[in-house]
Structures are given as structure tokens and as C-alpha cells.
Amino acid sequence: MKTIGSRRLQRMGSAIFAKIEQWKRTASAAGHTLIDLGIGSPDRAPSEKVMTALAEAVRKPHNYRYPTSNGTLALRQAICRWFAHKFGVALDAEREVLVLMGTQDGLAHLALALADEGDVALVPNPGYPIYQANLALAGVEAHLLALRAEQRYLPKFDDIPAEVAARARFLLLNYPGNPLAVQAPAELFAEALRFCEQYDLVFAHDYAYSEMTFGAVERFSALQVPGAKQRTIEFHSFSKSFNMAGCRIGFVAGNEQAIAALGKLKANIDYGVFLAVQEAGVIALEEDMQSDATVGALYEERSRRFVAALRSFGWQVPDSDATMFVWAPVPEGWTSREFARTLLLETGVVVTPGDAFGTLGEGFVRIALVQEWERLEQAAQRIKTFWEAQRHAIAGE
Ligand SMILES: Cc1ncc(COP(=O)(O)O)c(C=O)c1O
Numbered sequence: 001m002k003t004i005g006s007r008r009l010q011r012m013g014s015a016i017f018a019k020i021e022q023w024k025r026t027a028s029a030a031g032h033t034l035i036d037l038g039i040g041s042p043d044r045a046p047s048e049k050v051m052t053a054l055a056e057a058v059r060k061p062h063n064y065r066y067p068t069s070n071g072t073l074a075l076r077q078a079i080c081r082w083f084a085h086k087f088g089v090a091l092d093a094e095r096e097v098l099v100l101m102g103t104q105d106g107l108a109h110l111a112l113a114l115a116d117e118g119d120v121a122l123v124p125n126p127g128y129p130i131y132q133a134n135l136a137l138a139g140v141e142a143h144l145l146a147l148r149a150e151q152r153y154l155p156k157f158d159d160i161p162a163e164v165a166a167r168a169r170f171l172l173l174n175y176p177g178n179p180l181a182v183q184a185p186a187e188l189f190a191e192a193l194r195f196c197e198q199y200d201l202v203f204a205h206d207y208a209y210s211e212m213t214f215g216a217v218e219r220f221s222a223l224q225v226p227g228a229k230q231r232t233i234e235f236h237s238f239s240k241s242f243n244m245a246g247c248r249i250g251f252v253a254g255n256e257q258a259i260a261a262l263g264k265l266k267a268n269i270d271y272g273v274f275l276a277v278q279e280a281g282v283i284a285l286e287e288d289m290q291s292d293a294t295v296g297a298l299y300e301e302r303s304r305r306f307v308a309a310l311r312s313f314g315w316q317v318p319d320s321d322a323t324m325f326v327w328a329p330v331p332e333g334w335t336s337r338e339f340a341r342t343l344l345l346e347t348g349v350v351v352t353p354g355d356a357f358g359t360l361g362e363g364f365v366r367i368a369l370v371q372e373w374e375r376l377e378q379a380a381q382r383i384k385t386f387w388e389a390q391r392h393a394i395a396g397e
Pocket residue numbers: 040101102103104105107128174177178206208236237238239240245249250
């Protein structure tokens with residue numbers, strides 16, 4: 001009998017997320033109340049204004065027609081105003097902006113739109129899982145850029161063999177990142193662009209966490225580099241920026257040809273984002289432009305307190321620059337999976353093993369601060385008890 005399911009699917013993704021679901025069921029069955037710091041899904045709702053706009057928009061009969069796959073002109077124009085306001089970059093709403101069903105939609109289709117089977121793409125390790133999965137979908141070879149703590153999690157372009165770069169079609173980076181909660185200096189974006197110019201690549205930057213940058217950390221769009229639009233596209237997400245993850249809306253902006261390629265592919269696949277959600281998206285952008293506040297302040301506060309709580313009992317985790325994540329080294333003698341599994345089964349606290357994000361994620365777990373502080377404090381307390389029990393067990397051996 002033939003196997004059901006394509007070989008392509010077998011190349012995709014790690015089975016770790018299914019495993020975590022299994023561990024969660026076991027821990028619940030054993031009586032633990034779970035504190036889920038696994039998936040990076042924002043726990044807060046959008047603003048009142050956005051929810052009201054959405055509620056009104058769903059009552060309009062004309063919003064139930066098929067949208068167009070590239071997004072309404074009204075939303076694309078609002079994106080242009082927002083981009084100019086935030087980053088001082090002028091975009092053309094007709095040619096340089098494409099609305100997406102979440103950034104995931106654009107990232108999942110990136111290699112299919114920009115590369116052919118047997119081509120290469122340069123993606124970070126560790127990195128957000130769809131970066132490698134979209135290559136597997138398209139039959140594109142991944143060349144992994146090692147991101148290590150000692151290099152401040154920045155890629156070394158000099159390490160990429162010239163023959164690999166010559167076969168590559170695009171470079172994909174993500175700062176501030178998931179799972180690495182670090183921001184890159186502005187110079188990195190200029191360097192990435194120079195590298196892409198040298199080898200004639202598209203530079204794709206995933207800036208899903210643009211609004212989750214912590215106060216003193218510099219914000220920077222890859223499209224701010226002079227000449228960037230010659231070959232750069234940048235992904236933005238309403239999920240993280242405006243707590244709209246369930247609405248499935250995001251956008252990609254920048255180089256006209258790359259936007260057109262992705263737009264052409266998507267025109268064959270989907271009919272775009274529900275018009276009511278696009279109306280709410282316009283309101284989210286407009287509201288955001290009227291205030292300097294971002295979701296970053298909330299996550300900075302949670303992160304500062306949570307990191308301090310972990311350090312208080314000896315878990316030396318680094319400060320994050322941005323995002324909802326803490327990227328924490330597991331103690332000596334543990335693998336990422338064993339640590340995450342044992343922690344979950346013994347305490348009910350869910351974290352994600354770092355190897356879910358690539359081989360260089362081994363040795364870490366990712367903790368998503370997507371609960372209110374009281375729950376995070378309880379999680380820190382449970383982790384402390386676990387940590388101290390482990391230490392005693394080791395000391396007693
Ligand atoms: C780095 C990164 N990019 C993209 C996404 C997808 O976001 P969206 O909800 O916009 O599809 C995520 C979601 O967690 C992410 O962490």
C-alpha cells in the first residue's frame with residue numbers, strides 16, 4: 001500500500017509540538033493545573049476601539065463578499081501612513097504592500113514565490129520553525145546561519161561559502177527574534193543588504209515583534225537602510241503588535257518585484273483577509289499612531305520581573321531586548337527536551353524545548369510570558385521548587 005501523505009510533509013517540521021501536547025495531557029491527568037508558557041500567543045485582547053470597530057464591521061453585509069487577496073486599498077494606505085510615521089519610510093500602497101493572513105501566510109509561501117527546487121535559502125539556526133518548513137514545502141535547500149550567544153546571536157556572513165551564496169535566492173532574518181529575544185544593531189541590516197547585493201539575493205526580514213521592543217532598545221526596520229527597497233521585504237504582524245493573533249492579519253512591505261511574486265502566488269491560493277478584520281486593522285494602525293505606547297512596555301515589565309525571579313534562586317537567564325520570550329539555558333546535565341518534559345510533568349509549567357527551533361536551540365528552553373503577572377509569579381515559584389529539588393537530588397548523589 002502506498003503511504004498516505006507526501007514526502008514533502010515528512011521533511012517538514014519537528015514533532016516536538018505534538019509531544020508537548022502529549023506531556024500536557026499527562027501532567028493534567030496527574031492533577032497539575034497547567035501554566036502554559038509554551039506557545040507565544042498574546043494573552044491580552046485588542047483595544048476597545050479595535051474590538052468595537054470589528055463588532056461594527058461584522059454587521060455590514062457587504063463585508064461578507066470575497067475580499068481580494070492583496071488587501072483593501074484603505075488598509076494598504078493605512079499601512080503606508082503607519083510605516084512613514086514609525087520608520088520614516090515611504091511606501092507605495094499599490095505596489096509595495098501586500099496584506100497577509102498573518103505573517104505566517106507570507107512566510108509559509110516565501111520560498112514557493114521566490115525560489116525553485118534545488119535553489120538555496122539562508123535561514124537562521126535557531127529560528128522560527130516556518131523558516132525551514134517553507135523551504136521543505138518548496139524543495140528549496142536550507143543553508144543554516146549559526147546564531148550563537150558569543151556572537152550576540154548575529155550571523156557571520158563571511159562564514160557562508162561563496163558557492164552556496166551563489167546558489168541562494170534569499171536571506172531571511174528575524175530581529176528582534178523568536179526564540180532569540182535579541183535586537184540586532186542597525187549595522188547588521190546594512191551588512192545583510194550589502195551581502196544580498198553581492199550575491200543578488202532578496203533580503204526578507206521578519207519584523208513580527210516590531211512593537212514589542214523594550215524601552216531603551218533601538219527600533220529599526222530593515223527598510224530604513226538606504227537603497228533597501230532594491231531587494232528587501234519586511235514582514236509585520238498585527239498578532240503581536242495589536243493583540244490580534246486570532247484575526248489572522250499581517251502584511252509584507254518593500255521590494256516591488258518580491259511583493260508581486262508573493263502576491264501572484266497568493267492570488268492563486270486564497271481570497272484574502274475577512275473585510276471586517278481589515279477594517280479593524282485600519283483602526284488599530286490609526287490608534288497606534290496617536291500614542292507612543294506599545295505592547296513592549298507590558299512585556300518589558302513582565303520580563304524584568306520574571307527574569308529577576310528566576311535569577312533569585314540561581315537560574316542565570318539573560319535579559320531580553322524585546323518580545324514575549326525568555327531564552328533560558330538549561331542546567332548542566334539536561335537536554336532541552338528532558339528539562340522541558342520533567343518540568344512540565346512535575347510542576348505543570350509548560351515551556352518549549354529549544355531544539356524545536358533548530359539544532360542550535362539545544363541546551364535552551366523558550367519561556368513565553370503570555371500570562372498575567374500573578375500566574376507568572378506562580379510559575380516562577382513552581383520552577384524554584386523544582387530547581388531546588390533537582391539541586392538537592394544532585395547533591396545527595
Ligand atoms: C518570528 C515570528 N514570525 C511570524 C509569526 C507568525 O505570526 P502571525 O500571527 O502574524 O502569522 C510568529 C508567531 O509566533 C513569530 O514568532
